Amino acid sequence: MTAVGGLVTVLTLTALAILLAFAAPPRYRSVASGGASMGIGIAGVFTGIAGITSVPQAVLVVPIAIPGGLGIDPLLLSPTPLGGVFCVVVGAVGAIAALYGIGYAHGPAASRTGWSAFAVFLLGMLIVASAGDVVSFLLGWETMAIASTVLLLADHAERPAVRTAAVWYAVMTHLSFLSLATGFALVASKAHSTTFTQISAAQITGPTGIAAFLLLLIGFATKAGLVPLHVWLPRAHPEAPSHVSAVMSAAMVKLGVYGIILLVGSWLPQVARPFAILVLALGVLSGAYGILQASITSDLKRLLAYSTTENVGLAVTAVGVGMLLSNAGQDAVATIALVAALLLVVSHAAFKTVLFLGAGTILHATGERDLDRLGGLIRSHPVTTWTFGIAAMGAAALPVTSGFAAEWTLLQALVHGDGRANTTLALALPVTLGLMALTIGLGLLTFVKAFGMAFLARPRSEAAATPAPEFTSKPGSAAMGVAQAIGALSVLALGLAVGPLATAFSSVLGYSGIITSELGGLRLVTIGVLDPYALGLVAVGLAVPVALLVLVLRRRVPRRETDLAWGCGGVRTSPRMEYTATSYAEPLVRVFGEALRPTRSLEVSHHAEDHVLEHRVAFAQEVSDIVEDRWYAPAAVWLRVAGDQARRVQNGSIHRYLAFSFAALVLVLVVVTLP
Amino acid sequence: MIATLLVVLQVVVATAITPLLIGVMRQVRARLEGRIGSGVLQPYRDVRKLLAKEPLRAEGSSIILVAAPLVLLVSSLLVVALVPLVTTANIPAVPNDLFVVVSILLIGTVALALLGLDAGTAFGGMGSSRHMMIAALVEPTVLMSVYALSIPVGSSTLSKIVVARGADVTRVVTPAGLLAVVALVVVVLAETGRLPVDNPSTHLELTMIHESMILESAGRDLAWLEVGSWLRLTALLGLVVNLALPWGLADSMQPLALLVAVVTLGVKLLVAGGVIAAAEVFMAKVRLFKVPELLAGSFVLAFLAVTASYLAG
Numbered sequence: 001m002t003a004v005g006g007l008v009t010v011l012t013l014t015a016l017a018i019l020l021a022f023a024a025p026p027r028y029r030s031v032a033s034g035g036a037s038m039g040i041g042i043a044g045v046f047t048g049i050a051g052i053t054s055v056p057q058a059v060l061v062v063p064i065a066i067p068g069g070l071g072i073d074p075l076l077l078s079p080t081p082l083g084g085v086f087c088v089v090v091g092a093v094g095a096i097a098a099l100y101g102i103g104y105a106h107g108p109a110a111s112r113t114g115w116s117a118f119a120v121f122l123l124g125m126l127i128v129a130s131a132g133d134v135v136s137f138l139l140g141w142e143t144m145a146i147a148s149t150v151l152l153l154a155d156h157a158e159r160p161a162v163r164t165a166a167v168w169y170a171v172m173t174h175l176s177f178l179s180l181a182t183g184f185a186l187v188a189s190k191a192h193s194t195t196f197t198q199i200s201a202a203q204i205t206g207p208t209g210i211a212a213f214l215l216l217l218i219g220f221a222t223k224a225g226l227v228p229l230h231v232w233l234p235r236a237h238p239e240a241p242s243h244v245s246a247v248m249s250a251a252m253v254k255l256g257v258y259g260i261i262l263l264v265g266s267w268l269p270q271v272a273r274p275f276a277i278l279v280l281a282l283g284v285l286s287g288a289y290g291i292l293q294a295s296i297t298s299d300l301k302r303l304l305a306y307s308t309t310e311n312v313g314l315a316v317t318a319v320g321v322g323m324l325l326s327n328a329g330q331d332a333v334a335t336i337a338l339v340a341a342l343l344l345v346v347s348h349a350a351f352k353t354v355l356f357l358g359a360g361t362i363l364h365a366t367g368e369r370d371l372d373r374l375g376g377l378i379r380s381h382p383v384t385t386w387t388f389g390i391a392a393m394g395a396a397a398l399p400v401t402s403g404f405a406a407e408w409t410l411l412q413a414l415v416h417g418d419g420r421a422n423t424t425l426a427l428a429l430p431v432t433l434g435l436m437a438l439t440i441g442l443g444l445l446t447f448v449k450a451f452g453m454a455f456l457a458r459p460r461s462e463a464a465a466t467p468a469p470e471f472t473s474k475p476g477s478a479a480m481g482v483a484q485a486i487g488a489l490s491v492l493a494l495g496l497a498v499g500p501l502a503t504a505f506s507s508v509l510g511y512s513g514i515i516t517s518e519l520g521g522l523r524l525v526t527i528g529v530l531d532p533y534a535l536g537l538v539a540v541g542l543a544v545p546v547a548l549l550v551l552v553l554r555r556r557v558p559r560r561e562t563d564l565a566w567g568c569g570g571v572r573t574s575p576r577m578e579y580t581a582t583s584y585a586e587p588l589v590r591v592f593g594e595a596l597r598p599t600r601s602l603e604v605s606h607h608a609e610d611h612v613l614e615h616r617v618a619f620a621q622e623v624s625d626i627v628e629d630r631w632y633a634p635a636a637v638w639l640r641v642a643g644d645q646a647r648r649v650q651n652g653s654i655h656r657y658l659a660f661s662f663a664a665l666v667l668v669l670v671v672v673t674l675p
Numbered sequence: 676m677i678a679t680l681l682v683v684l685q686v687v688v689a690t691a692i693t694p695l696l697i698g699v700m701r702q703v704r705a706r707l708e709g710r711i712g713s714g715v716l717q718p719y720r721d722v723r724k725l726l727a728k729e730p731l732r733a734e735g736s737s738i739i740l741v742a743a744p745l746v747l748l749v750s751s752l753l754v755v756a757l758v759p760l761v762t763t764a765n766i767p768a769v770p771n772d773l774f775v776v777v778s779i780l781l782i783g784t785v786a787l788a789l790l791g792l793d794a795g796t797a798f799g800g801m802g803s804s805r806h807m808m809i810a811a812l813v814e815p816t817v818l819m820s821v822y823a824l825s826i827p828v829g830s831s832t833l834s835k836i837v838v839a840r841g842a843d844v845t846r847v848v849t850p851a852g853l854l855a856v857v858a859l860v861v862v863v864l865a866e867t868g869r870l871p872v873d874n875p876s877t878h879l880e881l882t883m884i885h886e887s888m889i890l891e892s893a894g895r896d897l898a899w900l901e902v903g904s905w906l907r908l909t910a911l912l913g914l915v916v917n918l919a920l921p922w923g924l925a926d927s928m929q930p931l932a933l934l935v936a937v938v939t940l941g942v943k944l945l946v947a948g949g950v951i952a953a954a955e956v957f958m959a960k961v962r963l964f965k966v967p968e969l970l971a972g973s974f975v976l977a978f979l980a981v982t983a984s985y986l987a988g
Contacts, residue, residue: 375795379737397778398782399775404778408772408774408775411774415821415826416829419826419985420985426982426986433819434815435815436818437817437819438811438812441811441812444781444811444814445810445811448785448788448792448803448807449807451789452792452803456792457735457792457794458735518768519768528831528832529770530772531768531769534769538753538766542753543745546745546899550745557727557730557895559729559732562734563733563734564733564734565735565794566733566794575795577796577797578797578800579800579801579803584803584807587805587964588808588811590964591808591812591964
């Protein structure tokens, strides 16, 4: 399939999905429209592959007729190799999430609006990833923003928190749009064209370039959820239906990373150079702050949302490292860092999809997303347990998942960057490595906590003790399990296929220093090799004697079931004595108390007859986002005050409005007559 | 092929010597504390005893109870296979990259932490939480030491680092090299649950980290856990002694070279273990919330090592 054919298919299928959402009887709506949405995703994958491989690029030109022309070029939809990578990510995530949605979507998410918005959401993202000019990019960007807001609002009637989340999201995403539109306007006016190739060729510099760079960076960083512009993420992801959260987190925020890569690599590379430290700082801080918040929260979906900030932060860190190194003339290592960024993007897309889908299944089964009230789901939900476990391994970057390969590549780029080149590098590289290591360490703790608290141990609440079954007789119910399994398999497959994957990415970036090793692993020429197959073979070789020994011993000494776990002297321990997610993270809250500023309250009430005996102990802890409290809350107050003041202008008098119109007209005339 | 044989030999030798190392450490400690001690061969007898006992499975526990000890054991064996202990040779397709070694150690760490959570007891959760906190905070020091060690060589491959240090004595005694090794010592103590981070011989649940995670395991499960943890100590301690004294390792199948390598490794390990055990007698476990300060200190050392090697190089 050519890229053009793919895009036409995507458009057709979107129309079909909307049609089916409205025409199909409610009972079959999810199957019909969700199936069409899945088709959009698959067509997106093929479009992306065609974009990566096809030379010269196929271009879908949509001539637009605006009276007067306004100097806007026709819309170009042509996935570049880089855009193709993101097309594949968006398409694959969209297809898996749509499949899951067939079984999962219920209530408003499965309504006509819900499924139409889902299809339009996928279309918008695919347009962004394949846009070849400013106008179609912004068109796709806004389509994606509106459709996702509609999807986020699905459960607004049930939970008031959804409305707050949607307001935060709508405001942030439109600030992002505004910032992008302004930035693009500056760039396009300088380049006298709206196509990306012309913009790159114009080599814009100077104050306009710097202003445009900063505006575009803010716009993309907001969408990518980088600190301090991440505040919408931990609100929106938990409140959206889980298959939508999966697409938002695994695919949509990646387009912010796509934008940043294009911005620093292709549109404004000269302007971007001095800002390498800024990009790096954005990435590193997002990584550390995101994972710190994720490690202490007990809301599963909020945890996953903050972990998205972390992973996007790592990808942007890789971009920043690449910029710094290429400033120092170390282009080979710089490209390795960029390949690491793409690997991080792809691996995060895979495992985060599965994690959000798993969270959806847990929510569906127990009505809980609070880890403090979950537990023991390994017995009733084996498929979810294993798929979530595999994805959590990817998120914790354990070998041999692709998450590990990606971080290994980035670490190698850091270590092989030559810090002797200049002082900036000599300091930036080790500081980056230190913070990245902390991020990796806390990530490990976070996902041990998430998996252990949800699936292991004994249920911590009534709802978790009696979960709904994993599979029901509802049509399409198996789709949930199948989608999770496909996702988990792709996490494993990406880990095993990391060699060809990295080779493909390096050729996307026009670099030949990364090749596939003999057994199919990843070889960075002159640096090192990471071969999941060889490593796996050695591990199997070592496991065989152990396994034989176990088999012999199993026959000789069978295992015995007992009913008591150790309770410090034989007391039958109650599940209430278990460690919860909050207590699991308590040491961290203490260690990082200065940075997190938790608010805690402890109330002890005593027995009436004896004041020494304690009757009840109530403990409450809340850790809010300090960025939100310190920066956004005052800004919101200030805006409100400004709004109240501005209201005075409007007093309803027709004379005043006529005066305003006259003043505006005069102003316009003055501006127009100025030379 | 020769490399593979050497690696197999290394795994066998290290596994065989490990209980002796533990026995010597316990015996040194016992003697210094005025006890007779149970003899240096006691760990071998312990393993034999545990393998013959029946493993128990508490209500509410899952497959993790069976799988985690095996995962820990295999991951530790893999680390022993990769780290240069007896030989600097390595299987070409699987270079002993230090980042890979560290992440394989993390697999074992995670297996232990999940085991602690599995049965749903208060102690298990507590140990698991503390264990993961320490693991998370050790990580920056570990990777920073790796970084410091790899700068002079231009590679994070362990055998290259060891060979380069062995070939040039001045490398070992540079400020950067020394700082990195000191930082690594702290890492080893924290990763293997020795004093002052964790007390391996404590009997009070509230002070336990490692021990409280394995409370529910018995019989062969416990044997795998013990051997797995001991092997981690062998591998990490062996790595540190070989970085500090990078001589005597074999790189071919010559019998004499192999004999020398095995004997040198044994002597280095037992002396280092004895020194640690002796030091532990005079040391108390620090409060859990003082551990981050210790780790921050070692991080600073590693960071200095990196900047020193950039500025001095």
